[in-house]
Amino acid sequence: MKKAILTALVLISLAGLVFANGGQEDQAIIENLLRNTQSQYPTYVTGSSAKSSTTAGSEIISRDMATLERLYQYVEKNYLYEIDYDAVYEAMANALFDALDDKYSYYVKAKESKDYEDEITGTYGGLGLYFTKAYQQYQDPADETTLYPLITQVFPNTPGAKAGLRSGDLITLIDGEEIVGLEAMDCARLMKGTPGTTVELTIKRKTTTFTVMLTRDIINVPTVEYEMIKDTHTAYLGILEFSPNTYRAISQALADLSSQGMEKLIIDLRDNSGGDVDVALAIADLFIANSPLLSLSYKDPSRNITYFANATVTVSPDVEVAILTNGGTASAAEIFAATMKDNGRAVLFGTTTFGKGIMQIVSSFGTGYTSITTASFVGPSGTKIHEVGVEPDYVVEEAMVADEQVEAYSELLNSKVAEAFVDANPDYTEENLHKFAEENAATGIDEMILLLVARYEYLMKMDYNERPLVDLTYDFGCREAYLWLQENEIVPAAGAKVVNL
Numbered sequence: 001m002k003k004a005i006l007t008a009l010v011l012i013s014l015a016g017l018v019f020a021n022g023g024q025e026d027q028a029i030i031e032n033l034l035r036n037t038q039s040q041y042p043t044y045v046t047g048s049s050a051k052s053s054t055t056a057g058s059e060i061i062s063r064d065m066a067t068l069e070r071l072y073q074y075v076e077k078n079y080l081y082e083i084d085y086d087a088v089y090e091a092m093a094n095a096l097f098d099a100l101d102d103k104y105s106y107y108v109k110a111k112e113s114k115d116y117e118d119e120i121t122g123t124y125g126g127l128g129l130y131f132t133k134a135y136q137q138y139q140d141p142a143d144e145t146t147l148y149p150l151i152t153q154v155f156p157n158t159p160g161a162k163a164g165l166r167s168g169d170l171i172t173l174i175d176g177e178e179i180v181g182l183e184a185m186d187c188a189r190l191m192k193g194t195p196g197t198t199v200e201l202t203i204k205r206k207t208t209t210f211t212v213m214l215t216r217d218i219i220n221v222p223t224v225e226y227e228m229i230k231d232t233h234t235a236y237l238g239i240l241e242f243s244p245n246t247y248r249a250i251s252q253a254l255a256d257l258s259s260q261g262m263e264k265l266i267i268d269l270r271d272n273s274g275g276d277v278d279v280a281l282a283i284a285d286l287f288i289a290n291s292p293l294l295s296l297s298y299k300d301p302s303r304n305i306t307y308f309a310n311a312t313v314t315v316s317p318d319v320e321v322a323i324l325t326n327g328g329t330a331s332a333a334e335i336f337a338a339t340m341k342d343n344g345r346a347v348l349f350g351t352t353t354f355g356k357g358i359m360q361i362v363s364s365f366g367t368g369y370t371s372i373t374t375a376s377f378v379g380p381s382g383t384k385i386h387e388v389g390v391e392p393d394y395v396v397e398e399a400m401v402a403d404e405q406v407e408a409y410s411e412l413l414n415s416k417v418a419e420a421f422v423d424a425n426p427d428y429t430e431e432n433l434h435k436f437a438e439e440n441a442a443t444g445i446d447e448m449i450l451l452l453v454a455r456y457e458y459l460m461k462m463d464y465n466e467r468p469l470v471d472l473t474y475d476f477g478c479r480e481a482y483l484w485l486q487e488n489e490i491v492p493a494a495g496a497k498v499v500n501l
Contacts, residue, residue: 068092072088090107090109090368093107093109093368094107094109097370097372100373102373104356104358104360104371104373105360105371105372105373106370106371107365107368107369107370108368108369108370108371109368125192125193125194125195125196125197125216125217125218126158126159126191126192126216126217126218126219127158127159127160127191127192127199127214127216127217127219128154128155128157128158128159128160128161128217128219129151129153129154129155129158129160129165129191130151130152130153130273131149131150131151131152131171131187147180148170148171148172148179148180148204149170149171149179149187150168150169150170151165151166151167151168151169151170151171152167152273152328152330152354153167153240153241153271153272153273153328153330154166154167154271154328155219155240155271156240157219157460158217158219159214159215159216159217159219160214161456162214162456162460163201163212163213163214163413164212164409164413164453164456165201165203165212166205166271166328167271167273167326167327167328167354168205168327168328169203169204169205170203170204170205171187171201171202171203171204172202172203172204172209173200173201173202173211174187174190174191174199174200174201174202175190175199175200176200176202177190191216192216193216194216195216195217195218196215196216196217197215197216198213198214198215198216199213199214199216200212200213200214201214205401205406206403207403208401208403208406208407209406210406210407210409210410211410211414212410212413212414213414223239223240223241223243223245223246223249224237224238224239224240224246224249224250224253225237225238225240225469226238226253226256226257226469227468227469227470228257228260228261228262229470229472229482233261233262233263233264234262234263234264234265234266234482234485234486235257235260235262235264235265235266236265236266236268236469236470236478237250237253237254237257237265237266237267237268238267238268238469239267239268239269239272239333240271240272241272241273241274241275241333242272242274242275242276242277242279242280242283242332242333242336243275243276243279244276244279246275246276246279246283247279247282247283250283250286251286251314254286254314254315258315262319263318263319263320264319264320264321264322264485264486265315265319265320265321265322266321266322266323266324266470266478266481266482266485267321267322267323267324267340267346268323268324268478269323269324269325269329269333269334269336269337270324270325270326270328270329270350270477271326271328271329272328272329272330272333273328273330273331273333273354274330274331274332274333274334274335274356275331275332275333276332277294277331277332277335277359277377279332280332280333280335280336280339281293281294281307281335281336281339283336284309284336284339284340285309285310285313286313286314286315287313287314287315287321287340287345287346288309288313288339288340288343288345289309289310289311289312289313290308290309290310290311291308291309291343291380292306292307292308292309292380293307293308293309293339293343293380294306294307294335294339294377294378294379294380295307295377295378295379295380296359296375296376296377296378297375297376297377297378298374298375299374303375320485321340321345321346321347322346322347322348322349322481322482322484322485323337323340323341323346323347323348323349323481324348324349324350324477324478324481325337325348325349325350325351325352325353325390325392326350326351326353326398326477327351327352327353327354327389328354329350329353329354329390330353330354330355330356331354331356331357333353334353334354334355334356334357334385334389334390335357335377335379335385337353337390338379338380338381338383338385338390339379339380341379341390341393342379342380342381342383343380347393347394347481347484348390348391348392348393348394349392349393349394349396349477349480349481349484350392350395350396350477351392351395351396351397352389352390352391352392353385353389353390354389355385355386355387355388355389356385356386357376357377357378357384357385357386357387357388358373358375358376358377358386359373359374359375359376359377360372360373360374361374394480394484396476396477396480397476398475398476398477399446399448399449399452399476401445401446401449402446405443405444405445405446405449408443408444408445409443409445409449411443412440412443412445412453413453417440418436418453418454418456418457419457421436421439421454421457422454422457422458422461426461428458428459428462432454432458433451433454433455433458434451436450436451436453436454437450437451437454451474452474455471455474470482
Protein backbone atom coordinates (compact mmCIF):
# COMPACT_ATOMS: atom_id res chain seq x y z
CA MET A 1 0.00 0.00 0.00
CA LYS A 2 1.22 3.48 -0.88
CA LYS A 3 -0.10 6.36 1.16
CA ALA A 4 0.64 9.99 1.91
CA ILE A 5 2.83 10.69 -1.09
CA LEU A 6 2.44 14.38 -0.51
CA THR A 7 1.43 15.84 2.84
CA ALA A 8 0.48 19.35 3.76
CA LEU A 9 -0.48 20.99 7.03
CA VAL A 10 -4.21 21.50 6.92
CA LEU A 11 -5.86 23.89 9.30
CA ILE A 12 -9.21 25.50 9.86
CA SER A 13 -9.15 27.46 6.64
CA LEU A 14 -11.19 29.21 3.99
CA ALA A 15 -12.28 27.56 0.77
CA GLY A 16 -11.40 29.46 -2.38
CA LEU A 17 -8.82 29.60 -5.11
CA VAL A 18 -5.50 30.92 -3.78
CA PHE A 19 -2.61 30.99 -6.22
CA ALA A 20 0.42 30.03 -4.12
CA ASN A 21 3.94 29.39 -5.38
CA GLY A 22 4.97 25.76 -5.10
CA GLY A 23 8.18 23.96 -5.96
CA GLN A 24 9.87 25.85 -8.80
CA GLU A 25 10.61 22.72 -10.81
CA ASP A 26 7.04 21.45 -10.64
CA GLN A 27 5.65 24.89 -11.46
CA ALA A 28 7.96 25.15 -14.47
CA ILE A 29 6.63 21.81 -15.78
CA ILE A 30 3.04 22.98 -15.46
CA GLU A 31 3.64 26.43 -16.94
CA ASN A 32 5.55 24.98 -19.88
CA LEU A 33 2.76 22.49 -20.54
CA LEU A 34 0.02 25.11 -20.49
CA ARG A 35 2.08 27.67 -22.42
CA ASN A 36 2.23 25.20 -25.28
CA THR A 37 -1.46 24.32 -25.19
CA GLN A 38 -3.40 27.56 -24.88
CA SER A 39 -4.87 29.52 -27.77
CA GLN A 40 -6.84 32.75 -27.81
CA TYR A 41 -10.52 32.89 -28.69
CA PRO A 42 -11.50 35.35 -31.44
CA THR A 43 -12.69 38.57 -29.90
CA TYR A 44 -16.48 38.60 -30.13
CA VAL A 45 -16.99 42.12 -28.79
CA THR A 46 -15.99 44.90 -31.13
CA GLY A 47 -13.14 47.15 -30.07
CA SER A 48 -15.31 50.23 -30.16
CA SER A 49 -17.99 48.83 -27.84
CA ALA A 50 -15.39 47.43 -25.44
CA LYS A 51 -13.64 50.80 -25.38
CA SER A 52 -16.90 52.61 -24.80
CA SER A 53 -17.73 50.38 -21.83
CA THR A 54 -14.28 50.88 -20.33
CA THR A 55 -14.42 54.63 -20.84
CA ALA A 56 -17.85 54.86 -19.26
CA GLY A 57 -16.66 52.86 -16.24
CA SER A 58 -13.59 55.08 -15.81
CA GLU A 59 -15.71 58.21 -15.98
CA ILE A 60 -18.08 56.89 -13.31
CA ILE A 61 -15.15 55.94 -11.04
CA SER A 62 -13.56 59.38 -11.44
CA ARG A 63 -16.86 61.10 -10.68
CA ASP A 64 -17.59 58.96 -7.63
CA MET A 65 -14.09 59.23 -6.20
CA ALA A 66 -14.20 63.02 -6.51
CA THR A 67 -17.54 63.07 -4.70
CA LEU A 68 -16.27 60.70 -2.02
CA GLU A 69 -13.18 62.86 -1.52
CA ARG A 70 -15.36 65.94 -0.99
CA LEU A 71 -17.42 64.02 1.54
CA TYR A 72 -14.29 62.82 3.34
CA GLN A 73 -12.88 66.35 3.44
CA TYR A 74 -16.19 67.61 4.83
CA VAL A 75 -16.15 65.03 7.61
CA GLU A 76 -12.49 65.69 8.40
CA LYS A 77 -13.16 69.42 8.66
CA ASN A 78 -16.33 69.27 10.75
CA TYR A 79 -16.27 66.05 12.82
CA LEU A 80 -15.85 66.88 16.50
CA TYR A 81 -13.67 63.93 17.51
CA GLU A 82 -10.39 62.50 16.30
CA ILE A 83 -10.64 60.39 13.13
CA ASP A 84 -8.99 56.97 12.83
CA TYR A 85 -7.86 57.34 9.22
CA ASP A 86 -6.68 53.74 8.93
CA ALA A 87 -10.06 52.49 10.08
CA VAL A 88 -11.84 54.76 7.58
CA TYR A 89 -9.64 53.52 4.72
CA GLU A 90 -10.22 49.87 5.56
CA ALA A 91 -13.97 50.43 5.95
CA MET A 92 -14.09 51.99 2.49
CA ALA A 93 -12.05 49.12 1.02
CA ASN A 94 -14.39 46.60 2.66
CA ALA A 95 -17.43 48.45 1.40
CA LEU A 96 -16.10 48.34 -2.17
CA PHE A 97 -15.85 44.55 -2.12
CA ASP A 98 -19.07 44.06 -0.15
CA ALA A 99 -20.97 46.01 -2.82
CA LEU A 100 -19.85 43.48 -5.45
CA ASP A 101 -22.19 40.97 -3.79
CA ASP A 102 -19.75 38.13 -4.54
CA LYS A 103 -18.83 35.89 -1.62
CA TYR A 104 -15.52 34.99 -3.30
CA SER A 105 -14.36 38.61 -3.67
CA TYR A 106 -13.29 40.27 -0.44
CA TYR A 107 -10.74 42.46 1.31
CA VAL A 108 -8.70 41.26 4.30
CA LYS A 109 -7.89 44.13 6.62
CA ALA A 110 -4.35 44.85 7.74
CA LYS A 111 -4.97 43.75 11.32
CA GLU A 112 -6.31 40.42 10.02
CA SER A 113 -3.62 39.81 7.38
CA LYS A 114 -1.35 37.86 9.73
CA ASP A 115 -4.28 35.63 10.73
CA TYR A 116 -5.11 35.23 7.04
CA GLU A 117 -1.56 34.04 6.33
CA ASP A 118 -1.76 31.71 9.31
CA GLU A 119 -4.97 30.23 7.92
CA ILE A 120 -2.95 29.16 4.88
CA THR A 121 0.49 28.38 6.32
CA GLY A 122 0.42 28.63 10.10
CA THR A 123 0.67 25.97 12.78
CA TYR A 124 -1.98 25.62 15.45
CA GLY A 125 -4.62 23.21 16.64
CA GLY A 126 -7.37 22.78 14.10
CA LEU A 127 -10.33 20.58 13.20
CA GLY A 128 -9.51 19.58 9.62
CA LEU A 129 -12.28 21.66 8.02
CA TYR A 130 -12.51 24.08 5.12
CA PHE A 131 -15.47 26.45 4.98
CA THR A 132 -16.45 29.34 2.75
CA LYS A 133 -15.21 32.87 3.38
CA ALA A 134 -18.71 34.29 3.02
CA TYR A 135 -21.84 32.89 4.55
CA GLN A 136 -24.06 30.59 2.52
CA GLN A 137 -27.81 31.02 2.67
CA TYR A 138 -29.52 27.89 3.96
CA GLN A 139 -32.87 27.30 2.35
CA ASP A 140 -35.58 25.44 4.24
CA PRO A 141 -39.23 26.23 4.88
CA ALA A 142 -38.60 27.26 8.48
CA ASP A 143 -35.58 29.45 7.88
CA GLU A 144 -35.10 31.21 4.55
CA THR A 145 -32.89 34.14 5.52
CA THR A 146 -30.31 33.15 8.13
CA LEU A 147 -26.74 32.86 6.87
CA TYR A 148 -24.19 30.36 8.20
CA PRO A 149 -20.60 29.29 7.44
CA LEU A 150 -20.77 26.36 5.02
CA ILE A 151 -18.32 23.45 5.41
CA THR A 152 -16.86 22.66 1.99
CA GLN A 153 -14.28 20.01 2.92
CA VAL A 154 -13.63 17.61 5.78
CA PHE A 155 -10.22 15.95 5.70
CA PRO A 156 -9.84 12.31 6.69
CA ASN A 157 -8.17 11.34 9.96
CA THR A 158 -9.11 14.65 11.60
CA PRO A 159 -11.36 15.71 14.50
CA GLY A 160 -13.95 16.95 12.01
CA ALA A 161 -14.06 13.64 10.15
CA LYS A 162 -14.14 11.60 13.33
CA ALA A 163 -17.15 13.61 14.50
CA GLY A 164 -19.00 12.67 11.33
CA LEU A 165 -19.03 16.16 9.78
CA ARG A 166 -19.33 16.41 6.01
CA SER A 167 -19.29 18.97 3.23
CA GLY A 168 -22.60 20.81 3.04
CA ASP A 169 -23.00 21.00 6.82
CA LEU A 170 -23.65 24.45 8.26
CA ILE A 171 -22.08 25.69 11.50
CA THR A 172 -24.68 27.61 13.48
CA LEU A 173 -23.12 27.85 16.96
CA ILE A 174 -19.57 27.63 18.32
CA ASP A 175 -19.41 26.70 22.01
CA GLY A 176 -23.08 27.59 22.24
CA GLU A 177 -22.55 31.15 20.97
CA GLU A 178 -24.42 32.62 17.99
CA ILE A 179 -22.10 33.34 15.05
CA VAL A 180 -24.52 34.76 12.49
CA GLY A 181 -23.07 38.24 12.84
CA LEU A 182 -19.42 37.15 12.71
CA GLU A 183 -17.05 37.22 9.77
CA ALA A 184 -15.68 33.84 8.72
CA MET A 185 -12.23 34.91 9.96
CA ASP A 186 -13.70 35.39 13.43
CA CYS A 187 -15.32 31.95 13.22
CA ALA A 188 -11.96 30.44 12.33
CA ARG A 189 -10.38 32.07 15.38
CA LEU A 190 -13.04 30.57 17.63
CA MET A 191 -12.45 27.09 16.24
CA LYS A 192 -8.66 27.04 16.29
CA GLY A 193 -6.68 26.89 19.51
CA THR A 194 -4.29 24.89 21.63
CA PRO A 195 -4.05 21.23 20.57
CA GLY A 196 -5.88 19.00 23.05
CA THR A 197 -8.52 21.59 23.94
CA THR A 198 -12.13 21.10 22.90
CA VAL A 199 -14.70 23.09 20.98
CA GLU A 200 -18.42 22.39 20.58
CA LEU A 201 -20.02 22.94 17.18
CA THR A 202 -23.72 23.02 16.51
CA ILE A 203 -24.38 21.68 13.02
CA LYS A 204 -27.37 22.16 10.75
CA ARG A 205 -27.77 19.37 8.17
CA LYS A 206 -30.79 19.77 5.91
CA THR A 207 -33.68 20.29 8.35
CA THR A 208 -32.03 18.84 11.46
CA THR A 209 -29.63 20.26 14.05
CA PHE A 210 -27.16 18.48 16.34
CA THR A 211 -24.04 19.25 18.37
CA VAL A 212 -20.61 17.59 18.40
CA MET A 213 -17.62 18.06 20.69
CA LEU A 214 -14.27 18.10 18.88
CA THR A 215 -10.74 18.04 20.27
CA ARG A 216 -8.33 20.33 18.43
CA ASP A 217 -5.21 18.77 16.95
CA ILE A 218 -2.24 19.50 14.70
CA ILE A 219 -3.42 17.97 11.46
CA ASN A 220 -1.25 16.58 8.70
CA VAL A 221 -3.37 15.40 5.81
CA PRO A 222 -2.21 13.56 2.70
CA THR A 223 -3.20 15.37 -0.50
CA VAL A 224 -2.60 12.28 -2.64
CA GLU A 225 -3.29 8.66 -1.63
CA TYR A 226 -3.25 5.52 -3.74
CA GLU A 227 -3.20 1.75 -3.73
CA MET A 228 -4.01 -1.26 -5.87
CA ILE A 229 -7.24 -2.94 -4.82
CA LYS A 230 -6.21 -6.33 -3.46
CA ASP A 231 -6.12 -9.19 -5.98
CA THR A 232 -7.29 -6.99 -8.88
CA HIS A 233 -5.88 -4.83 -11.67
CA THR A 234 -7.97 -1.88 -10.46
CA ALA A 235 -6.24 1.04 -8.77
CA TYR A 236 -7.56 3.69 -6.39
CA LEU A 237 -6.24 7.27 -6.45
CA GLY A 238 -7.52 9.82 -3.95
CA ILE A 239 -6.83 13.53 -4.57
CA LEU A 240 -7.74 15.77 -1.64
CA GLU A 241 -6.63 19.06 -3.19
CA PHE A 242 -4.75 20.46 -6.19
CA SER A 243 -1.56 22.22 -5.06
CA PRO A 244 1.51 23.01 -7.21
CA ASN A 245 3.25 19.92 -5.88
CA THR A 246 0.29 17.63 -6.63
CA TYR A 247 1.29 17.29 -10.28
CA ARG A 248 4.54 15.53 -9.42
CA ALA A 249 2.83 13.40 -6.75
CA ILE A 250 0.16 12.24 -9.23
CA SER A 251 2.77 11.51 -11.88
CA GLN A 252 4.71 9.36 -9.45
CA ALA A 253 1.54 7.60 -8.26
CA LEU A 254 0.44 6.76 -11.81
CA ALA A 255 3.89 5.45 -12.70
CA ASP A 256 3.89 3.24 -9.61
CA LEU A 257 0.36 1.97 -10.25
CA SER A 258 1.20 1.21 -13.87
CA SER A 259 4.20 -0.84 -12.76
CA GLN A 260 1.81 -2.84 -10.54
CA GLY A 261 -0.41 -3.74 -13.49
CA MET A 262 -3.08 -1.02 -13.39
CA GLU A 263 -5.76 -1.65 -16.00
CA LYS A 264 -8.62 0.31 -14.43
CA LEU A 265 -8.57 3.38 -12.17
CA ILE A 266 -10.91 4.96 -9.62
CA ILE A 267 -10.13 8.64 -8.94
CA ASP A 268 -11.72 9.94 -5.72
CA LEU A 269 -12.49 13.67 -5.77
CA ARG A 270 -15.09 13.64 -3.01
CA ASP A 271 -14.67 16.60 -0.63
CA ASN A 272 -11.80 17.95 -2.75
CA SER A 273 -12.38 21.71 -2.48
CA GLY A 274 -10.09 22.53 -5.39
CA GLY A 275 -6.89 24.55 -5.50
CA ASP A 276 -4.74 25.47 -8.50
CA VAL A 277 -6.64 25.13 -11.78
CA ASP A 278 -3.43 24.96 -13.82
CA VAL A 279 -2.43 21.88 -11.83
CA ALA A 280 -5.81 20.23 -12.44
CA LEU A 281 -5.49 20.84 -16.18
CA ALA A 282 -1.93 19.55 -16.25
CA ILE A 283 -3.09 16.33 -14.57
CA ALA A 284 -6.01 16.01 -17.00
CA ASP A 285 -3.45 16.29 -19.81
CA LEU A 286 -1.90 13.05 -18.55
CA PHE A 287 -5.11 11.29 -19.67
CA ILE A 288 -6.34 13.35 -22.65
CA ALA A 289 -4.72 14.07 -26.05
CA ASN A 290 -5.44 16.72 -28.70
CA SER A 291 -8.67 17.95 -27.13
CA PRO A 292 -9.88 21.11 -25.39
CA LEU A 293 -9.55 20.97 -21.60
CA LEU A 294 -11.13 24.21 -20.40
CA SER A 295 -12.13 27.69 -21.51
CA LEU A 296 -11.72 30.83 -19.40
CA SER A 297 -14.06 33.74 -20.00
CA TYR A 298 -12.92 37.21 -18.83
CA LYS A 299 -14.60 40.60 -18.67
CA ASP A 300 -12.42 41.61 -21.63
CA PRO A 301 -13.22 39.03 -24.36
CA SER A 302 -9.80 39.48 -25.94
CA ARG A 303 -8.32 37.75 -22.88
CA ASN A 304 -10.46 34.61 -23.26
CA ILE A 305 -8.40 31.44 -23.41
CA THR A 306 -8.96 27.81 -24.32
CA TYR A 307 -6.54 25.22 -22.97
CA PHE A 308 -5.77 22.20 -25.19
CA ALA A 309 -4.22 18.88 -24.26
CA ASN A 310 -0.91 17.85 -25.78
CA ALA A 311 -0.66 15.21 -28.48
CA THR A 312 0.57 12.48 -26.14
CA VAL A 313 -0.70 10.96 -22.92
CA THR A 314 0.92 9.37 -19.90
CA VAL A 315 -1.97 7.05 -19.02
CA SER A 316 -2.93 4.61 -21.76
CA PRO A 317 -6.39 5.14 -23.28
CA ASP A 318 -6.97 1.45 -22.54
CA VAL A 319 -7.09 2.25 -18.80
CA GLU A 320 -10.75 2.82 -17.96
CA VAL A 321 -11.38 5.58 -15.43
CA ALA A 322 -14.21 6.21 -12.96
CA ILE A 323 -14.36 9.42 -10.89
CA LEU A 324 -16.13 9.81 -7.53
CA THR A 325 -17.77 13.19 -6.80
CA ASN A 326 -20.05 14.76 -4.20
CA GLY A 327 -21.25 18.18 -3.09
CA GLY A 328 -17.81 18.89 -1.63
CA THR A 329 -16.09 18.48 -5.01
CA ALA A 330 -15.42 22.12 -5.89
CA SER A 331 -13.52 24.54 -8.08
CA ALA A 332 -10.42 22.93 -9.65
CA ALA A 333 -11.70 19.47 -8.67
CA GLU A 334 -14.99 19.85 -10.53
CA ILE A 335 -13.13 21.37 -13.47
CA PHE A 336 -11.00 18.22 -13.62
CA ALA A 337 -14.14 16.06 -13.39
CA ALA A 338 -15.90 18.05 -16.14
CA THR A 339 -12.86 17.89 -18.42
CA MET A 340 -12.51 14.13 -18.03
CA LYS A 341 -16.27 13.56 -18.47
CA ASP A 342 -16.72 15.87 -21.47
CA ASN A 343 -13.78 14.25 -23.26
CA GLY A 344 -15.23 10.80 -22.68
CA ARG A 345 -12.22 9.85 -20.59
CA ALA A 346 -14.07 9.03 -17.36
CA VAL A 347 -17.48 8.02 -16.03
CA LEU A 348 -18.64 9.93 -12.93
CA PHE A 349 -20.26 8.35 -9.87
CA GLY A 350 -21.70 10.09 -6.82
CA THR A 351 -23.65 13.33 -6.55
CA THR A 352 -23.57 16.73 -8.26
CA THR A 353 -20.50 18.82 -7.49
CA PHE A 354 -20.45 22.07 -5.51
CA GLY A 355 -20.77 24.49 -8.43
CA LYS A 356 -17.87 26.91 -8.07
CA GLY A 357 -16.89 27.71 -11.64
CA ILE A 358 -15.20 31.08 -11.22
CA MET A 359 -11.58 32.01 -10.65
CA GLN A 360 -10.14 34.36 -8.02
CA ILE A 361 -6.77 36.00 -7.79
CA VAL A 362 -5.54 36.53 -4.22
CA SER A 363 -2.82 39.13 -3.81
CA SER A 364 -1.37 41.46 -1.21
CA PHE A 365 -2.68 45.03 -1.30
CA GLY A 366 -0.96 47.51 0.96
CA THR A 367 -0.85 45.81 4.35
CA GLY A 368 -3.87 43.62 3.60
CA TYR A 369 -5.03 41.13 0.99
CA THR A 370 -7.62 41.11 -1.75
CA SER A 371 -9.46 38.25 -3.41
CA ILE A 372 -11.30 39.12 -6.61
CA THR A 373 -13.22 37.06 -9.14
CA THR A 374 -11.58 37.53 -12.55
CA ALA A 375 -12.92 34.80 -14.86
CA SER A 376 -15.50 32.05 -15.26
CA PHE A 377 -14.86 28.47 -16.36
CA VAL A 378 -16.60 26.65 -19.20
CA GLY A 379 -16.14 22.91 -19.71
CA PRO A 380 -15.11 21.40 -23.07
CA SER A 381 -18.75 20.68 -23.96
CA GLY A 382 -19.66 24.33 -23.36
CA THR A 383 -21.52 23.60 -20.13
CA LYS A 384 -21.59 26.13 -17.31
CA ILE A 385 -20.10 24.99 -14.00
CA HIS A 386 -20.72 27.92 -11.66
CA GLU A 387 -23.82 27.57 -9.46
CA VAL A 388 -24.75 24.48 -11.49
CA GLY A 389 -22.05 21.93 -10.76
CA VAL A 390 -21.10 18.83 -12.70
CA GLU A 391 -23.65 16.04 -12.75
CA PRO A 392 -22.41 12.46 -12.41
CA ASP A 393 -23.27 9.79 -14.97
CA TYR A 394 -24.56 7.64 -12.11
CA VAL A 395 -26.05 9.21 -8.97
CA VAL A 396 -24.92 7.23 -5.94
CA GLU A 397 -26.15 8.59 -2.62
CA GLU A 398 -24.32 7.50 0.49
CA ALA A 399 -26.10 6.41 3.67
CA MET A 400 -27.63 9.38 5.48
CA VAL A 401 -28.92 9.83 9.01
CA ALA A 402 -32.70 10.21 8.87
CA ASP A 403 -34.01 13.52 10.21
CA GLU A 404 -35.86 11.86 13.06
CA GLN A 405 -32.70 9.99 14.11
CA VAL A 406 -30.29 12.93 14.21
CA GLU A 407 -30.74 13.64 17.92
CA ALA A 408 -30.03 10.01 18.82
CA TYR A 409 -27.09 10.02 16.40
CA SER A 410 -25.64 13.13 18.04
CA GLU A 411 -26.00 11.57 21.50
CA LEU A 412 -24.31 8.39 20.29
CA LEU A 413 -21.31 10.30 18.90
CA ASN A 414 -20.90 12.45 21.99
CA SER A 415 -21.29 9.52 24.39
CA LYS A 416 -18.11 7.84 23.08
CA VAL A 417 -19.98 4.51 23.07
CA ALA A 418 -18.29 3.49 19.82
CA GLU A 419 -14.85 4.32 21.20
CA ALA A 420 -15.48 2.20 24.30
CA PHE A 421 -16.80 -0.68 22.19
CA VAL A 422 -13.72 -0.71 19.96
CA ASP A 423 -11.44 -0.65 23.01
CA ALA A 424 -13.26 -3.70 24.37
CA ASN A 425 -13.46 -5.44 20.96
CA PRO A 426 -10.21 -4.44 19.21
CA ASP A 427 -10.46 -6.74 16.15
CA TYR A 428 -11.86 -5.05 13.05
CA THR A 429 -14.24 -7.74 11.76
CA GLU A 430 -17.70 -7.87 10.22
CA GLU A 431 -18.79 -9.81 13.29
CA ASN A 432 -17.79 -6.96 15.60
CA LEU A 433 -19.39 -4.33 13.36
CA HIS A 434 -22.70 -6.16 13.52
CA LYS A 435 -22.26 -6.78 17.25
CA PHE A 436 -22.01 -3.01 17.80
CA ALA A 437 -25.11 -2.44 15.68
CA GLU A 438 -27.07 -5.03 17.64
CA GLU A 439 -26.00 -3.61 21.00
CA ASN A 440 -27.14 -0.13 19.98
CA ALA A 441 -30.30 -1.06 18.07
CA ALA A 442 -32.42 0.44 20.86
CA THR A 443 -31.21 3.94 19.84
CA GLY A 444 -33.54 3.69 16.83
CA ILE A 445 -30.69 4.51 14.46
CA ASP A 446 -30.67 2.58 11.18
CA GLU A 447 -28.41 -0.47 11.19
CA MET A 448 -26.33 0.81 8.26
CA ILE A 449 -25.54 4.05 10.13
CA LEU A 450 -24.54 2.09 13.23
CA LEU A 451 -22.28 -0.13 11.13
CA LEU A 452 -20.64 2.96 9.63
CA VAL A 453 -20.11 4.55 13.07
CA ALA A 454 -18.34 1.42 14.31
CA ARG A 455 -16.35 1.05 11.10
CA TYR A 456 -15.08 4.63 11.29
CA GLU A 457 -14.09 4.20 14.94
CA TYR A 458 -12.07 1.11 14.05
CA LEU A 459 -10.33 3.01 11.24
CA MET A 460 -9.46 5.83 13.63
CA LYS A 461 -7.80 3.34 15.98
CA MET A 462 -5.57 1.93 13.24
CA ASP A 463 -2.18 3.31 12.36
CA TYR A 464 -2.83 5.62 9.42
CA ASN A 465 -0.53 3.72 7.05
CA GLU A 466 -2.36 0.49 7.81
CA ARG A 467 -5.85 1.77 7.00
CA PRO A 468 -7.42 0.48 3.78
CA LEU A 469 -8.21 3.25 1.34
CA VAL A 470 -10.89 1.27 -0.46
CA ASP A 471 -14.03 -0.22 1.08
CA LEU A 472 -16.17 -2.12 -1.43
CA THR A 473 -18.81 -2.97 1.20
CA TYR A 474 -19.70 0.29 2.96
CA ASP A 475 -18.43 2.92 0.52
CA PHE A 476 -21.33 2.82 -1.93
CA GLY A 477 -19.83 5.21 -4.48
CA CYS A 478 -16.54 3.35 -4.62
CA ARG A 479 -18.35 0.01 -4.79
CA GLU A 480 -20.51 1.00 -7.76
CA ALA A 481 -17.55 2.53 -9.60
CA TYR A 482 -15.55 -0.64 -9.06
CA LEU A 483 -18.35 -2.90 -10.27
CA TRP A 484 -18.94 -0.74 -13.33
CA LEU A 485 -15.25 -0.89 -14.23
CA GLN A 486 -15.34 -4.67 -14.02
CA GLU A 487 -18.60 -5.34 -15.86
CA ASN A 488 -19.84 -1.97 -17.14
CA GLU A 489 -23.01 -2.48 -15.16
CA ILE A 490 -24.49 -1.21 -11.90
CA VAL A 491 -25.33 -3.53 -9.02
CA PRO A 492 -26.62 -1.40 -6.12
CA ALA A 493 -25.64 -2.45 -2.60
CA ALA A 494 -28.26 -2.84 0.09
CA GLY A 495 -29.15 0.61 1.33
CA ALA A 496 -27.57 2.42 -1.63
CA LYS A 497 -29.59 4.63 -3.97
CA VAL A 498 -28.24 4.52 -7.52
CA VAL A 499 -29.73 6.39 -10.50
CA ASN A 500 -28.49 6.17 -14.08
CA LEU A 501 -28.61 9.63 -15.60
